[in-house]
Amino acid sequence: MTVSRRRVRAITRKELHEYRRNAAVVLAMAILPLVFLIQPLIQVFTLPPSAATALRHEHALLYMLAVPVLVPAVLAAYAVVGERLQGTLEPVIATPISREELLLGKALAAFIPSIAVAYGVFALFVAIVEIFAQPVVASAFIRGPELLAQLLFTPPLAAWSIWVGIAVSARASDPRTAGQLALLLSLPTVAITTLVAFGVVPATLPTALVLGAVLLLLDLLGWRAASAVVDRERLVTDAT
Amino acid sequence: MAGLGAPALSVRHLSKRFGDQIAFDDVCFEVELGEVFGFLGPNGAGKTTTVRTLGTLLAPTSGSATVAGLPLTPDNSAQIRRRIAIMPESPGLYLRLSVLENLRCFADLYEIPDPAGRIEHALRAVNLAGRAQDVCGALSKGMRQRVALARALLADPQVLFLDEPTSGLDPVAAREVHALIDGLRRRGVTVFLTTHRLQEAERQCDRVAILNTTLRMIGRPGELRERLFGRTLTVRTAGSLDDPGRVFAGLPGVRGWRPEGTAGYVVEVSEPEMAAPAVTRALVAAGADVLSISRTRHSLEDVYLELIDQDEPGSPT
Structure with missing residues (x-):
C-alpha cells in the first residue's frame, strides 16, 4: 500500500480550514476542555497547605487525560457522516484517493487540534497552579511522573478516540447519533484514567507500561476497524 | 489513454443489484471518444447507479465494462478514477471554503502538477476566473454548479460523467451549463450526461439511451423517433x-x-x-x-x- 502524502495533506488541510470556520466546532473544542479545568483548579485553590502532603498519594492530574479522549471523539464522529449528509463525500471518493489516505487525512485533522488543545489546557493548568497556588500545594499537584504520563498518554488516547469516532461515523446515519455513540465508546478509556487518577488502580510504572501497551494495541485495532468500515460502496449507498 | 478507435465506454451485460432489488439489469452500450451521450430515464431507473458503477464507486453484480480504455475491475479502480471525473447531481462543495480552496483540495487529490495553472484554466473554462476567492456558500446555485464543473475539469478527464447537471437550475443558469457542455464537445471531451430534461438531451447529445432498469432504446434522437x-x-x-x-x-x-x-x-x-x-x-x-x-x-x-x-x-x- 503506497500512501500519497499530498492527498493526505489535502484532506487534513481542508478539514482544518473547515473546523476553523465553523464556530460550533471551535466552541465545542474550547468549552469542553475548560470544563475539565474547573474541578482540579477548585481543588488546588481550596486545599489548605497542611493537607497538601496527603495529596502526594493521589494523581489528580491524570484526570485531565480525559481531554484528549473527549475532544477528538466529537470531531471524528462528524468526519464521515457529516460529509456524507452534505453531499461532499461522493466527489472526494470519486477521485483516485485510497481509503487509507482518506482515513489518515481525516484522522490527522482531528488529531492535530485535539493534541494542541489537550497539551494547551494542561499547560494552562500547570501555569495557573505554579503562579497562583501555594508552593506546597503546587509541588503536591505537579510532579514529574504525572507530567510524563500526560505527555506520553495524550497521543495514543486521542488516536483511539479518533478511530472509534471515524468507525462510528462511517456507519452512522446522522452526526448527532455518531457524536453520542463515539463519546460513549470512548468512555472506557476515560474511566480507566479516572480510576488511576483517584488511586483505585495503582499508578505505578508496571501499570503505565501495561496500559500503554494495551492502548497501542487498541490503536492498531481501531485503525483496522475504521479501515474495514470505510468502504466506497457503503458510503455511497447509505447516503441515498 | 484509450486506444485509437477504442470506445471511451464499453458496457456489456452490466447489472447491479442491492440484495433483491435490481438497480439496473443487463445494460449494454458503447460511447465513442468525444461523444456527448445522453442517459435518460425516470427516477429510480438506475441512471445514477450506472454512473457510480462506471465511476468505480459501486461494484457491478455481473457483466463487464471498459472505462477510458481500462477494464472495470477492482484492481483498476484508482487508475480509472484518474482518467475520469464525476460531477454528481449535488455540487458537493465545501461551502465554508473559497472556490480556490475547494479546487486546490481536488487538484491535490488528483496530484495535478502545476495546480495553480490548472485551477486558473478550469475557472476560465467555466467563466469564473474572477471568483476564485469567493466563499462557495455565498455563490448562487448556478455558480456552484459551475464550480463543480471546474472541479471535474481539473484533471483533464477522458470521460466526464455529468449527473443531472441542470437539476434545480433556473433557465438562465441551465443555459450556461448547456454552453459549457457545448464547449466540452468542441474540446473533444467524452461526456456521459444523465438528465431528466428531454429537450436538453435532444439539443446536447449525439446519441441517447433510455433506461428503465433495463435499457429500452439507444440511438440518435432522430433514429429513436x-x-x-x-x-x-x-x-x-x-x-x-x-x-x-x-x-x-x-x-x-x-x-x-x-x-x-x-x-x-x-x-x-x-x-x-x-x-x-x-x-x-x-x-x-x-x-x-x-x-x-x-x-x-x-x-x-x-x-x-x-x-x-x-x-x-x-x-x-
Whole structure:
C-alpha cells in the first residue's frame, strides 16, 4: 500500500480550514476542555497547605487525560457522516484517493487540534497552579511522573478516540447519533484514567507500561476497524 | 489513454443489484471518444447507479465494462478514477471554503502538477476566473454548479460523467451549463450526461439511451423517433373524409393510416417525400379540401413517454 502524502495533506488541510470556520466546532473544542479545568483548579485553590502532603498519594492530574479522549471523539464522529449528509463525500471518493489516505487525512485533522488543545489546557493548568497556588500545594499537584504520563498518554488516547469516532461515523446515519455513540465508546478509556487518577488502580510504572501497551494495541485495532468500515460502496449507498 | 478507435465506454451485460432489488439489469452500450451521450430515464431507473458503477464507486453484480480504455475491475479502480471525473447531481462543495480552496483540495487529490495553472484554466473554462476567492456558500446555485464543473475539469478527464447537471437550475443558469457542455464537445471531451430534461438531451447529445432498469432504446434522437413511431404524414382536411380507407389504400409508399381528431389523419409511409405528392393527389381526387400535409414531428419526449408508458404496469405492450 503506497500512501500519497499530498492527498493526505489535502484532506487534513481542508478539514482544518473547515473546523476553523465553523464556530460550533471551535466552541465545542474550547468549552469542553475548560470544563475539565474547573474541578482540579477548585481543588488546588481550596486545599489548605497542611493537607497538601496527603495529596502526594493521589494523581489528580491524570484526570485531565480525559481531554484528549473527549475532544477528538466529537470531531471524528462528524468526519464521515457529516460529509456524507452534505453531499461532499461522493466527489472526494470519486477521485483516485485510497481509503487509507482518506482515513489518515481525516484522522490527522482531528488529531492535530485535539493534541494542541489537550497539551494547551494542561499547560494552562500547570501555569495557573505554579503562579497562583501555594508552593506546597503546587509541588503536591505537579510532579514529574504525572507530567510524563500526560505527555506520553495524550497521543495514543486521542488516536483511539479518533478511530472509534471515524468507525462510528462511517456507519452512522446522522452526526448527532455518531457524536453520542463515539463519546460513549470512548468512555472506557476515560474511566480507566479516572480510576488511576483517584488511586483505585495503582499508578505505578508496571501499570503505565501495561496500559500503554494495551492502548497501542487498541490503536492498531481501531485503525483496522475504521479501515474495514470505510468502504466506497457503503458510503455511497447509505447516503441515498 | 484509450486506444485509437477504442470506445471511451464499453458496457456489456452490466447489472447491479442491492440484495433483491435490481438497480439496473443487463445494460449494454458503447460511447465513442468525444461523444456527448445522453442517459435518460425516470427516477429510480438506475441512471445514477450506472454512473457510480462506471465511476468505480459501486461494484457491478455481473457483466463487464471498459472505462477510458481500462477494464472495470477492482484492481483498476484508482487508475480509472484518474482518467475520469464525476460531477454528481449535488455540487458537493465545501461551502465554508473559497472556490480556490475547494479546487486546490481536488487538484491535490488528483496530484495535478502545476495546480495553480490548472485551477486558473478550469475557472476560465467555466467563466469564473474572477471568483476564485469567493466563499462557495455565498455563490448562487448556478455558480456552484459551475464550480463543480471546474472541479471535474481539473484533471483533464477522458470521460466526464455529468449527473443531472441542470437539476434545480433556473433557465438562465441551465443555459450556461448547456454552453459549457457545448464547449466540452468542441474540446473533444467524452461526456456521459444523465438528465431528466428531454429537450436538453435532444439539443446536447449525439446519441441517447433510455433506461428503465433495463435499457429500452439507444440511438440518435432522430433514429429513436423513427424506430418507435415510424415515418408518418399528418393530414388535415376541412371536413372528414367519407371513406378514408378507400382514399389511402393502395397509394405508393403508404403502409396504413389512422384518424386523428375529427378531420385529421396520420398516414404511415415508407418515404414521406415520395408518398406526400401521391397522398395529396388522392385527397384532391376524393374532393377533400386539404388544409395541410406535413411530416409528423415527434419529439424525444414523445419517444421517452411512449417507452416509459409501455413499462407502466397494466399498460398495453
